[in-house]
Amino acid sequence: MTLSWLVREYGEVSSTQEVAEKLALGGAREGTVVLAERQNSGRGRMERHWISPKGGLYLSIVLRPGRVGGVQLLTLVGALAAAEGTRKAAGVSPKIRWPNDLVVGGRKLGGVIATASTRGESLEFVVVGIGVNGNFGRDELGDLASASATLKEMAQAPVDLNSLRSRILEEFAVQYEGWGRGEEMKLIRLARSLLSTIGKKVEFKPLRGRVEKGIAEKLEKDGTLVVRMVREGLRLRAEEVEWLREL
Ligand code: BTN
Numbered sequence: 001m002t003l004s005w006l007v008r009e010y011g012e013v014s015s016t017q018e019v020a021e022k023l024a025l026g027g028a029r030e031g032t033v034v035l036a037e038r039q040n041s042g043r044g045r046m047e048r049h050w051i052s053p054k055g056g057l058y059l060s061i062v063l064r065p066g067r068v069g070g071v072q073l074l075t076l077v078g079a080l081a082a083a084e085g086t087r088k089a090a091g092v093s094p095k096i097r098w099p100n101d102l103v104v105g106g107r108k109l110g111g112v113i114a115t116a117s118t119r120g121e122s123l124e125f126v127v128v129g130i131g132v133n134g135n136f137g138r139d140e141l142g143d144l145a146s147a148s149a150t151l152k153e154m155a156q157a158p159v160d161l162n163s164l165r166s167r168i169l170e171e172f173a174v175q176y177e178g179w180g181r182g183e184e185m186k187l188i189r190l191a192r193s194l195l196s197t198i199g200k201k202v203e204f205k206p207l208r209g210r211v212e213k214g215i216a217e218k219l220e221k222d223g224t225l226v227v228r229m230v231r232e233g234l235r236l237r238a239e240e241v242e243w244l245r246e247l
Pocket of ligand 1: 014041044045046057059060101113129
């Protein structure tokens with residue numbers, strides 16, 4: 001499985017995720033990338049809004065992995081690509097806050113989302129969306145400003161969004177192809193080295209239930225996070241956690 005990119009560039013869109021999903025439903029091939037300068041209805045995890053002013057990087061990738069097993073790791077593939085690509089293009093080295101946040105000094109620099117479309121038992125396509133706060137100030141992010149970081153503020157010079165995009169896509173192809181060959185452990189090892197969360201006290205909000213506290217212990221092979229609670233260990237699956245933060 002070799003990925004080749006077909007990048008479609010837009011000015012303003014609702015959400016690159018939405019556009020990519022529509023294209024995928026219409027038969028767009030694997031490797032189609034929807035790239036936009038800005039989004040007016042950017043989507044975050046758990047139906048949150050992703051504020052997307054001009055100057056950020058917003059892209060969504062159409063994948064047709066052909067297998068369902070291990071597909072939950074594709075969010076991690078996106079997060080690794082975004083972290084490594086940002087390091088190479090901008091000289092800023094984000095960590096990954098499980099499951100899908102890119103963080104610098106505890107503040108959120110970017111995020112990854114993955115949506116899957118199935119028909120019956122089979123997987124039709126997955127769209128992985130990546131957003132990185134680029135050449136704008138945190139004040140553009142409203143209420144989220146104090147918990148956010150932008151490359152403009154972290155790097156010494158404005159970031160070249162074209163090279164940021166290319167580096168992220170390059171990294172994505174490497175990790176995705178590895179995943180396709182069944183090299184999950186390589187992926188997990190790299191993710192472990194980039195996770196900000198391990199060994200830290202964390203609190204998290206399960207989808208149904210109240211906020212809990214524990215110590216993040218380990219990223220498992222299937223992408224779940226083991227959190228040690230007072231009495232027992234708990235395995236967190238990304239889709240069951242609304243948010244998680246370090247204490
Ligand atoms: C999150 O941290 O909650 C995930 C944020 C993902 C944002 C990106 S920006 C490009 C793509 N299009 C969207 O509407 N969302 C993703």
